[in-house]
Amino acid sequence: MNLSLADMAWHRAIGQLIEELDCPGFWRSLVRVLGDYVPVDSWVAVMFSDGRPYSFAESPYEGESPDPLFHDYIQGLYLLDPFYIANREKPVSGLFRLAEVAPERFTQTEYYRLYFNQNVKEDEVHYNVPIDETRTLCLSLGSLSRFTPEHLALLELARPWVAGLMRQRLFFEAAVSEAPTRQPQRWQGDLEQAMERLGTPLTARELDVIRLILSGCSNKEVANKLDISAETVKVHRRHIYAKLNIKSQPELFALFLKAQAKA
Missing domain, CATH: 1.10.10.10 (Winged helix-like DNA-binding domain superfamily/Winged helix DNA-binding domain)
Structure with a gap:
């Protein structure tokens, strides 16, 4: 078996992430590993359901304080999020890019101008991991530049590892078991x-x-x-x-x- 230094670095990083599955900084460590291969300027780990999304962790904002724009998102702007809408209409597993789910006039909306362009800036991808008929665990990665075909290929190559780690992490997220379940199709x-x-x-x-x-x-x-x-x-x-x-x-x-x- 011939392993390159890059291969060894990746497997070492995955091993460390497995060790950190029960640690508070898991999501940040996962994004840091992905950031070694693709440009990641903002991120959030969130659960989409039939009601308001639940955030597990997000990229730090000005010295670890909460991001006020993301607070607005959780309070109601999520209803206009192309990724949220696409997921509620048809929850599926995979890696998805903004261009695949955004409507024709997304960049002309006030949501884009006042939220997306301020918080995410340029491009966004989602790892989607459906948990049951109403819940999908998502890892959003935002970038100040467009993800290139090479970036997307690397993210897709890493998807089985990332999805597996995301699913296993749920065993250590207390909020998942505490959150009430809701009936399908009530998010609207x-x-x-x-x-x-x-x-x-x-x-x-x-x-x-x-x-x-x-x-x-x-x-x-x-x-x-x-x-x-x-x-x-x-x-x-x-x-x-x-x-x-x-x-x-x-x-x-x-x-x-x-x-x-x-x-």
Whole structure:
């Protein structure tokens, strides 16, 4: 057997991670190992479920203090996260890149401008590990530059190791066993509850349209997801704007934030 120094370094690092599975700094150590091979500027280990995501660990922010932008994400912005939406629509195991899950107009959204572009910057990939029918363990890796095909190939090559370690780590995360279980397909209700706080009656279909619009879907994408025509989407949009007395998507996003703040 011929092993290179790089091979030996990788296997040594994996061995050390196995030793650290029950240690508080496990997630940081895992990201540090991956960071030796690809550029990682921000990261978070999070559990997606039918309700609010639960964060196990995240990249440090200004001397170990909590990241205020990520706090906003957990409080409600996650409802507009392409990775969260894609995972709730179809939870699957694998490595996923932002370009694979983001809607056509994602970079034109207020979510992108005020959160993603401030917190993640340029590119993001997710390791997804489904745990059961409602929960998926995710490791998000953000970068200030685009991940190259070589970077993605290395991350995919490491996926079996990373996924196995992530799954084993759950045995040492007390919050997993303490978290209440919820019924499938209720995650969209979080948006309904938030918008109800504004005191303006909106139909279930209008709420679906709002979520998709704010996440960056074009009228065509909204129509495809809801199995309606693009013209019907435009009618819904006009009705929504009229009910909320607004004229633009930024105003709609501001109302969304206001609704979350009242939670």
